[in-house]
Amino acid sequence: MGQNDQRHRNKNKIPMVVIKxxxxxxxxxxLLASRDINRISSAExxxxxxxxxxxxxxxxxxxxxFGQQGYGYRVQELLGEISKxxxxxxxVPVVLVGAGHLGKAIANYQNFExxxxxxxxxxxxxxxLIGLVVNGLKIRNIxxxxxxxxxxxxxxxxxxxxxxxxxxxxxxxxxxxxxxxxNFAPISLNVPSDVTVEHVHIGDSLMVLKxxxxxxxxxxxx
Amino acid sequence: MGQNDQRHRNKNKIPMVVIKxxxxxxxxxxLLASRDINRISSAExxxxxxxxxxxxxxxxxxxxxFGQQGYGYRVQELLGEISKxxxxxxxVPVVLVGAGHLGKAIANYQNFExxxxxxxxxxxxxxxLIGLVVNGLKIRNIxxxxxxxxxxxxxxxxxxxxxxxxxxxxxxxxxxxxxxxxNFAPISLNVPSDVTVEHVHIGDSLMVLKxxxxxxxxxxxx
DNA sequence: TAGATTGTTAATCGATTAACAATC
DNA sequence: TAGATTGTTAATCGATTAACAATC
Numbered sequence: 001m002g003q004n005d006q007r008h009r010n011k012n013k014i015p016m017v018v019i020k021x022x023x024x025x026x027x028x029x030x031l032l033a034s035r036d037i038n039r040i041s042s043a044e045x046x047x048x049x050x051x052x053x054x055x056x057x058x059x060x061x062x063x064x065x066f067g068q069q070g071y072g073y074r075v076q077e078l079l080g081e082i083s084k085x086x087x088x089x090x091x092v093p094v095v096l097v098g099a100g101h102l103g104k105a106i107a108n109y110q111n112f113e114x115x116x117x118x119x120x121x122x123x124x125x126x127x128x129l130i131g132l133v134v135n136g137l138k139i140r141n142i143x144x145x146x147x148x149x150x151x152x153x154x155x156x157x158x159x160x161x162x163x164x165x166x167x168x169x170x171x172x173x174x175x176x177x178x179x180x181x182x183n184f185a186p187i188s189l190n191v192p193s194d195v196t197v198e199h200v201h202i203g204d205s206l207m208v209l210k211x212x213x214x215x216x217x218x219x220x221x222x
Numbered sequence: 223m224g225q226n227d228q229r230h231r232n233k234n235k236i237p238m239v240v241i242k243x244x245x246x247x248x249x250x251x252x253l254l255a256s257r258d259i260n261r262i263s264s265a266e267x268x269x270x271x272x273x274x275x276x277x278x279x280x281x282x283x284x285x286x287x288f289g290q291q292g293y294g295y296r297v298q299e300l301l302g303e304i305s306k307x308x309x310x311x312x313x314v315p316v317v318l319v320g321a322g323h324l325g326k327a328i329a330n331y332q333n334f335e336x337x338x339x340x341x342x343x344x345x346x347x348x349x350x351l352i353g354l355v356v357n358g359l360k361i362r363n364i365x366x367x368x369x370x371x372x373x374x375x376x377x378x379x380x381x382x383x384x385x386x387x388x389x390x391x392x393x394x395x396x397x398x399x400x401x402x403x404x405n406f407a408p409i410s411l412n413v414p415s416d417v418t419v420e421h422v423h424i425g426d427s428l429m430v431l432k433x434x435x436x437x438x439x440x441x442x443x444x
Numbered sequence: 445t446a447g448a449t450t451g452t453t454a455a456t457c458g459a460t461t462a463a464c465a466a467t468c
Numbered sequence: 469t470a471g472a473t474t475g476t477t478a479a480t481c482g483a484t485t486a487a488c489a490a491t492c
Contacts (some may be wrong), residue, residue: 006284019433023426041449053449055346061451069450070492084428094428102327104423105382111408115425117432126480155435157429160327172484181437182427185337186333198427202328203337205420206316206324206378207308211241212418212428213377213402214309239459263473275473276461283475291474332455 017085018059024049025056027077028062029112034041047176088116095178097169099124099132099139102184106158107134108109117156125165143167148178156180163187235283243281245310251301253338257352266340278284289351304318310338313358317400318370319391320382321346321354321361324406328380339378343370347387367391 028048032040042053049056053125060066065079067073083089094112097101097118106112109124122134125142132139140148148154157178161169165184175179180196183189232343250270254262262273271278282288289295290304305311316334318325319342325390328334328342344356347364362370370376379400388407395403402418405411411419 014437016481019430020426022433023423023429026429027423027425043449052485054487055483056482057451060265065451067450068492069490070448072449083303083434084354086247087432088429092428092432100327101323101330105323105327108323109424111425113429115428117428118325135243138453154429180431182431186331194429194438198426198431200424201245201249201423202331202404202421203249203333203339204242205422206314206337206339207248207310208241208311208336208377209402209404209418209420211313213246215236236457265473274461276463277459279473279475280460287475289474290468291466292472294473 014062018062021051021059021081026082026086026115028080029075029082032075033079038075039072040075040078042067066185068114068126069087076147081096083116086116090116091118092116092156093118093120093152094155094156094158095120095154095173096122096158096160097124097142097173098162099126099134100160100162101131102161104134106160107137119154119158120154123148142169146172147171148177151180154178158182158184159189160184178214226410240281240284243271243273246280247278248301248304248308248337251297251304254297255301260297261294262297262300264289267295280425292434302391305375308338312338313340315337315342315376315379316376316380317338317342317367317376317395318344318380318382319346319367319395320347320349320384320385320406321351321356326356327383328382329359341380342374342376345370364391368394368398371395371400376400378404380404381411382406 002068005011007201020135025045042056046053046056057067062189063080063085080089091113094117096107097108099122103122103124107119112119119137122137122139123142124130124139129139149157150164155178157173158181159166159169159181164184165181166187167189170183170189170191173196174191178195181189181191181198183197183199186203188199191197229422243359247267264278268275268278279289279363285307286303288300291377302311314334318329318337321329323347325344329341334341335353341357341359344359344361345364345367346361351361352363356364371379379395379402381388381391381403388405388409389411392403392411392413392431396413396417400417403411403420405419405421408425410421413419
């Protein structure tokens with residue numbers, strides 16, 4: 001922070017590769033914070049996440065200056081800044097649609113809260129599931145989805161419904177004001193251009209893994 | 223294919239970005255094949271996957287020449303070649319460890335087989351789960367894991383156990399001969415250098431999504 | 445102060461795109 | 469054959485790394 005925040009490169013062209021490294025930094029900084037470490041240099045942090053110190057400093061410089069010459073970074077402060085950049089400095093409310101095995105697994109996934117996300121409601125259309133409680137949340141009737149999203153002004157949703165109904169659910173969510181969807185259904189979702197979809201392709205990860213097994217470590221990554 | 227396979231660039235440095243696009247090509251080619259489309263040009267396929275024709279042809283050229291001037295690519299043939307490159311031309315056997323909600327969700331995920339992977343066995347340590355049948359597979363006692371992997375010469379495993387036991391399970395799997403692990407447990411796994419781990423970070427996807435919502439589409443991707 | 449380490453500019457490296465001769 | 473489209477080489481663009489002056 002300081003007197004020179006305005007000379008940074010045009011924020012409208014921050015590269016996607018940089019954005020994708022933010023969660024990585026967040027993860028390691030959280031780890032350090034949980035161990036009550038309160039100071040770290042770019043060299044140390046970079047070593048931990050497996051990149052060069054230059055890249056770490058270069059990445060951060062897209063957003064501002066958060067360190068101090070001769071000292072390094074204050075862990076809590078940098079973690080806070082990165083959280084702000086990502087937009088998780090305030091807990092982000094999320095709806096989960098689909099309370100099958102995958103939905104339940106996600107609802108029970110404790111880590112979300114630590115990452116800044118809170119599942120506020122779970123929806124399903126199965127009468128056998130509606131009313132059941134998962135991780136303290138009663139499964140709601142899907143008929144109330146739209147109203148809930150509007151009422152609570154939720155912007156993010158996670159879809160774990162079968163592929164056949166995923167597009168329909170998406171349309172409802174979008175109509176209600178959802179701006180980002182994490183999609184687990186194995187189908188491409190059509191959304192307007194102001195809505196972002198991240199598709200979780202587990203098959204892709206398996207394929208990359210299989211390739212790497214066969215060709216034993218082509219090039220480092222992650 | 224043909225008379226000039228040997229002039230390709232050193233296969234030992236195929237860039238990771240290229241490998242990561244292979245599943246994308248595989249997915250769209252599968253789609254085309256399922257629609258009985260049997261011819262496609264690099265221009266058409268590239269448009270579908272959202273890249274330039276140059277990039278598609280450049281990517282493929284790392285592995286060989288699979289097209290025909292003036293014609294394009296035979297969908298089935300190219301799909302087959304890409305499957306071979308990834309290593310999924312023969313069904314790849316996989317073990318799944320952890321039969322909780324996430325494990326069950328994955329075991330029921332029909333898409334795996336279409337992607338070239340077959341879950342051959344599911345393991346858990348919970349007596350209440352052992353013996354239950356999920357998607358036609360009886361949940362086995364975790365005590366038999368090592369023996370099964372060795373016996374069946376399985377190279378890939380999916381871990382959906384709680385974080386507390388993930389490392390221990392990993393060690394067992396590695397000792398039994400597993401070469402690649404898809405890890406869903408929120409913990410970094412230590413493995414020898416000849417074993418590859420792909421970590422599924424759902425939190426990362428949510429963070430990138432949240433950033434993109436706030437900054438409404440920085441740069442295209444996926 | 446002297447030593448350490450940042451933020452940034454410049455140099456390098458790698459990936460993407462353009463262009464086109466080869467050829468089906 | 470004429471038209472289309474590949475595979476590849478060369479040009480461009482972007483991302484990573486190196487280097488260092490600024491400064492805590």
